[in-house]
Amino acid sequence: MQTARFGASIRKLHDSAIKDKKKSYECPKCGKIKVVRKGNALWMCKGCKSTFAGGAYSFTTEAGELSRRLAADYAKSS
Numbered sequence: 001m002q003t004a005r006f007g008a009s010i011r012k013l014h015d016s017a018i019k020d021k022k023k024s025y026e027c028p029k030c031g032k033i034k035v036v037r038k039g040n041a042l043w044m045c046k047g048c049k050s051t052f053a054g055g056a057y058s059f060t061t062e063a064g065e066l067s068r069r070l071a072a073d074y075a076k077s078s
């Protein structure tokens with residue numbers, strides 16, 4: 001397996017990114033734990049074949065969650 005070379009903290013970040021990338025995530029549509037990474041920021045559910053745009057190395061990111069929440073609030077208020 002490839003690894004970041006120099007520095008312990010950068011290696012730690014790299015390892016956790018790879019771990020998140022290989023994990024399966026819960027599908028927001030069908031609820032199965034079958035969402036896998038297909039490409040950069042592209043995620044697909046093996047259960048219902050839906051594709052999602054997500055984070056580059058994990059299905060959801062803090063920034064993504066924030067924008068989702070803001071969009072939901074905006075839809076509620078207007």
Ligand SMILES: [Zn+2]
Pocket residue numbers: 027028029030031032045046047048049050
């Ligand atoms: Zn699904």
